[in-house]
Amino acid sequence: MKFQGMAGSSLGQVLARRDNPEGLDFLCSCETFKREGLAIKSWLTSTEIVTGYGIASVFTPSHNRKKGYAAHMMRLLHWVLAPRSALPDTFPVELWGEMPSRDLWRAAGLKAIPEGHGEDATFSTLWSDIGNSFYTNCGPIPSEQGCVVRDPISTDWRVESLFSLLNSRPNGIESTSWVWLDEKDACEIWKLDAEKMKDEMEALARDTDTKNDDTALFTFLPYKGVAEFQVDRLRHFWGKVKPLPNCWGVYRQASNESRLDPSTFATWTLDVRPGQANDLIITRLRARPEDFAPLMKEVVGHAKRHGVEKIEVWGLAKELRDIIGGRTWVRDEHLSSFKWYGREENVKWCFNENAPRVPSADFA
Known part of the structure; x- marks a missing residue:
């Protein structure tokens, strides 16, 4: 064969x-x-x-x-x-x-x-x-x-409920600190993200028992078209959404800095195929616990503007799961x-x- x-x-x-x-x-x-x-x-x-x-x-x-x-x-x-x-x-x-x-x-x-x-x-x-x-x-x-x-493991939120919750809270971080990412900018931030991931994996290795014959860590990197594929494969469907989506991520801009910074950011794709609920699927996310709610306030606002009903993220860090509620479960598909x-x-x-x-x- x-x-x-x-x-x-x-x-x-x-x-x-x-x-x-x-x-x-x-x-x-x-x-x-x-x-x-x-x-x-x-x-x-x-x-x-x-x-x-x-x-x-x-x-x-x-x-x-x-x-x-x-x-x-x-x-x-x-x-x-x-x-x-x-x-x-x-x-x-x-x-x-x-x-x-x-x-x-x-x-x-x-x-x-x-x-x-x-x-x-x-x-x-x-x-x-x-x-x-x-x-x-x-x-x-x-x-x-x-x-x-x-x-x-997945975590999801209903957009209307999350929007109401986060807009009833103090901002925490001024909205002017957040910068939207178009497709080109998202690709650039994934390149920077890859370096952060490398540093984080090495820190994890130092904190865990990797110095033996039995332990290994691995991951894919999001750049070179990997995370971009999630946007492009659904283009036929989200390309019909009104208003047409043109933002595929958001990041927190440090004061007096104009460069992209992957320290606090999220990127996503839109799954708006006929016959199902409209979903925003977060593809990459990095945030400290104190920054998570302000970040998600920006994400849910974008989702609401485009008629999204649900936001879903895979593999959300345990320390973030209880901050803004939502449902966390073990998937029976994918x-x-x-x-x-x-x-x-x-x-x-x-x-x-x-x-x-x-x-x-x-x-x-």
């Missing part, structure tokens, strides 16, 4: 028949998104830039469902994304047949996955809509886990899941928010 796709940072992967590897009657498919991340591995307290992959849109044609093809594709996908040195010593040929091999595909004159996509993953992620066990059971060998669910390609077993996913999310797997 063979994977095939187009070159680029995102790639369509197809599980094909051995006897017709380039035929259109594929067994199932998915997408993989190559993205930049940070990791702190065992014995270290400084970050390194690494590669992570988001796995999306696992799809099996209706006539091929309930035959185990999606599970088999997900098992093989680890052998495509991860470096050989991070995988088990032996591929279970007797169970799964021939191991995925770009060299063999090229030798047979078949299209192979382009160089630079795969064989370099430190971790992979997905957001499951089919429960918390399917992808966990799809490891690189039968005795090893695949993508495990980690902290799919379950954030990851596979770590390393020896460490105590692995923490930092900044497990909405920014790096890729479309969920709906039809596996």
Whole structure:
């Protein structure tokens, strides 16, 4: 069986028949998104830039469902994304047949996955809509886990209620201190945010027991189109909203400073698809407890102006959850899941928010 796709940072992967590897009657498919991340591995307290992959849109044609093809594709996908040195010593040929091999595909004159996509993953992620066990059971060998669910925690607020609450409180920070971000500015603040995230991860490593063989930290970074993707993928829908949204974030400007500052900020996307409530989904957020309510006052005002009914954020820090009320719960969909390609077993996913999310797997 063979994977095939187009070159680029995102790639369509197809599980094909051995006897017709380039035929259109594929067994199932998915997408993989190559993205930049940070990791702190065992014995270290400084970050390194690494590669992570988001796995999306696992799809099996209706006539091929309930035959185990999606599970088999997900098992093989680890052998495509991860470096050989991070995988088990032996591929279970007797169970799964021939191991995925770009060299063999090229030798047979078949299209192979382009160089630079795969064989370099430190971790992979997905957001499951089919429960918390399917992808966990799809490891690189039968005795090893695949993508495990980690902290799919959401907090939301009804816009009308939150607007009334926050506008009945003193401002705390003057409204003139807040600056709105258009799409270009949001991209710029994510670049600065990446540096802050690096510093925060290293501080977390110093405060926790990372100096052993069993601990690692990782995250995706929001720049280079990652958080921007959340805005762009819904453009067809929010582009019809009146008034047309032109702000995708807000930050607190320090006194006498004109430069962007990610110390206190939020960015978001709008999910205004027909047949559902209009939602503002916060993609990245950073605030101290004393700044959180004033920040959210700006966010909820923007949401109200654009007819949004609900605001949702993923992975809100525990120290912020009770400040302005709201509902916090464990999601039963879009379950954030990851596979770590390393020896460490105590692995923490930092900044497990909405920014790096890729479309969920709906039809596996």
